[in-house]
Amino acid sequence: MADLVSGAVLGAAFGELFAAVKAAVKTTALFQSRLRSLESTLQDTEPIIKEIDSLNILLDRSNEEMKRLYDLLKNGKILVEKSLRIKMNLYKRYRYSCQLEDLGVDILKFFQFYTIVISRDNKEVLVKVNDIREAIRKLGLMLEDVLSGKGTRSVGAGGFGSCAVPKTPELVVGLNVSIRQLKNQLLDGGVSLMVVSAPGGCGKTTLVTTLCLDEEIKGKFGNNIFFLTVSQSPNFTVMVQNMIHYKGKVVPQIENEQHAIDQFQQLLVDIGKDPILLVLDDVWSESESILEKFWFEEVKDYKILVTSRFELSRFGPPHKLPPLNDEDARKLFLHSATPKVGSSFRSSLLMKKINGSVVPRDKLIDEVVKHCKGSPLALTVLGKLLCGKHPKIWESTLLEWSEGSIVDSNRAIFDCLQRSLDDLNGKPLYKECFMDLGSFPEDHAIPATALIDMWIELHKLDAEGVHAKRILHELAARNLVDLVATKNDEGEGDGFYDDLYVQQHDLLRELAIHQNSQALIHERKRLNLDVRSNKFPHWCTAQDEQPLNASLLSISTDESFLSDWPHLELPALEVLILNFRMKNYTLPAFIRKLVSLKTLIITNNGFFPAELSNLTILGSLTNLKRIRLERIKITPCDHSEMTLGYLQKASFFMCDLSQGMMAMPNLAVIDVAYCGELERLPTCLCSITSLRKISIISCHNLSSLPDQIGNLVNLQVLRLRSCMNLSGLPKSIGRLQNLAFLDISDCFSIKELPNEIASLCRLIEVHMKGCSSLSAVPESVVNLEQLKYVTCDLQRAQLWTPYKHRLPQVKVKIVQDDITLDWLLK
Secondary structure (H helix, E strand, O other): OOOEEEHHHHHHHHHHHHHHHHHHHHHOOOOHHHHHHHHHHHHHHHHHHHHHHHHOOEEEOOOHHHHHHHHHHHHHHHHHHHHOOOOOOHHHHHHHHHHHHHHHHHHHHHHHHOOEEEOOOOOEEEOOOHHHHHHHHHHHHHHHHHHOOOEOOOOEOOOOOOOOOOOOOOOOOOOHHHHHHHHHHHHOOOOOEEEEEOOOOOOHHHHHHHHHOOHHHHHHHOOOEEEEEEEOOOOHHHHHHHHHHHOOOOOOOOOOHHHHHHHHHHHHHHHOOOOEEEEEEEEOHHHOHHHHHHOOOOOOOEEEEEEEOOOOHHHOOOEEOOOOOHHHHHHHHHHHHOOOOOOOOHHHHHOOOEOOEOOOHHHHHHHHHHHHOOOHHHHHHHHHHHOOOOHHHHHHHHHHHHOOOOOOHHHHHHHHHHHHHHHHHHOHHHHHHHHHHHHOOOOOOEEHHHHHHHHHHHOOOOOOOHHHHHHHHHHHHOOOOEEEEOOOOOOOOOOOOOOEEEEOOHHHHHHHHHHHOOOOHHHOOEEEEEEEOOEOOHHHHOOOOOOOOOOEEEEEEOOOOOOOOOOOOOOOOOEEEEEEOOOEEEOOHHHHHOOOOOEEEEEEOOOOOEEEEOHHHHHHOOOOOEEEEEOEEOOHHHHHOOEOOOOOEEEEEOOEOOOOOOEOOOOOEEEEEOOOOOOEOOHHHHHOOOOOEEEEEOOOOOOEOOHHHHHOOOOOEEEEEOOOOOOOOOHHHHHOOOOOEEEOOOOOOOOOOOHHHHHOOOOOEEEOOOOOOOOOOOHHHHHOOOOOEEEEOHHHHHHHHHHOOOOOOOEEEEOOOOOOOHHHHO
16 A cells, blocks of 8 residues: 555555445355344445545555555455355355454544544544435444443443353363353254253353453354343343343344244344354252253254253253362462462461461462362452451361361352451441342342442432442452443543443352341331232231331242232331333332332333333422333323422433433433433423432433523533534533533534633533544633643644643543454554
């Protein structure tokens, strides 16, 4: 390629690839779905290439991204031409099929993040043609579907709505033999369903996760690896819908189980002859029937890998995962127990002297290994328990263990976890917060903000959640929970935690539930009501005149629930968590009498938003301060007949808000995330002068903000992140005299900022990463005397350069996109 490459050269390379794809679609029966998908991608990107061509933009060789694009297009043409010559070699057919799919994804990624091309003389050319912007918008939506592992979300991120393979722990030991044996079975044409069996906490999930990330496994199954967590009460319909969504297809409404089976079979047909690996993690014996719904022996190269605490022997002899041997157990324990370099306690592991005599380090570690019975979970939790502790603490702890002999491995593991919990006795509030985690459904990713909101009210913590966040990170430091961030900016300037999720191992959840169940029903602080097939526990239906003393109640119902609730007396209840799986759900009538209720969390675990009946009863709750709704459709009846007069914070996640919101006249904080039907911020919100924070995340159809937003004179935080169709900010934003934090990151349809932004006299921090259509910031920004921080990408950082001498107090932080460009080097 010449030192200077014109847009015409790129256009020619693009044209050659497009022509080759069109010809292949007409002349070969192989790879039809891949080729047609690639053809559609090229059609959507053609306007951008034509615009570059017409502007005759020069691309300097130093612009590596554009050189990579040129190479990508040229190599793509070669790949398409080679695919035409493939005949009966199944392995080559599979390999070329994956490469064609990767080519389409790579092209989508490039045009998602590079819509501006810079000439050699540093003149920036902004692409402003409406057709191109529409193409980019479509590409963004397509890319989101292709890369969606969080559904969210994945998010949600149970929680993430994902079929993606989770990450492996920082250190993985002792699995090589099992990985080799299972990999051989997956790569050959033999057994189609394999069960991995072991007690809880022994590393089954880590084993299959590591296996899925193996290069040979990825090489065979490509993008057809589905990872599903089953748990005790699985929903087959939602699992199928998640798989369909994961493959980037339109998700249908599924009416019944047979319809779900039909849709799953159709998905297998659509995938065709490409190998498929389905991982079903944490299958319980009572959920064994779900394997039969997924199992189709006649489908060639379709493998199912199951993990379970039970042997499930009717599906063949299981692979029994052995506990870690002593050497691997020592490695894992020391990894958890050794403080970071520089810690003043690092020498404690050397165990120089205890009570005046030297105690061999190996002897102490051997005691730990012996007690943990080779359980990775127990080893890591106990490692964190002893990490940084004085040698005398090690000695006393191990002395307690040596006093008893536990033969049963399950009991031993549970005992180890119990001792870690006992270590929180000196921090009773932390222990209470840990036990609160047992109120959330098994294997669900818990939104960190939901936990923080709950703890603030339940444990009387500070309103900003500083103490609650400290507790959360302390529990994570002890390996009692895992924190999963869906973006790189967790805990940013204003303490935003909406991108952080909490996950907990089943055994730790069971430990929390066990602790809660020690008291009599009427005396328990926390109650879990799990209703399956309309069967209520005896204590619920036979309640006498004595009221229940619980301050936290969690209710979970399945898709067969008939909404016929018993009467419950809960005068002290402060937090209510409702989980359901129905298209239409009626709130329990007893909620009307929950006079102490402060926090309400309602989660629909179905795929589509559900309608709530009886929602108006919430209007009578004078202490209700915080509400979180997930996958709920707000109807006109809801917002026309109900006022939540005391509500301080409202969170809407993946909700349908197209028909408005309920009246919340005293609201201080509102969070809206992944609400795709939201096109315009409801005007009614702009009359709530008490609002201090507005966060709107990934609402791609949001196109504008009302001019009345300037009425929110007390607003301090305005976050409008990843709203790709948002065209700009209204001039009235200048009236937000108390605004301190503004985030418009990844709003790539915003072309300019209003001059009135200079009137934000208290603005301290601005985030504007990924605003690719923003070509300038107004000169009036020099009047932002309180501005201290700007976080943005490299291109937007250059927009601030002309004003750096007039804004000496401003620090510009350049951040990279969450998605790297390494894929262009393949």
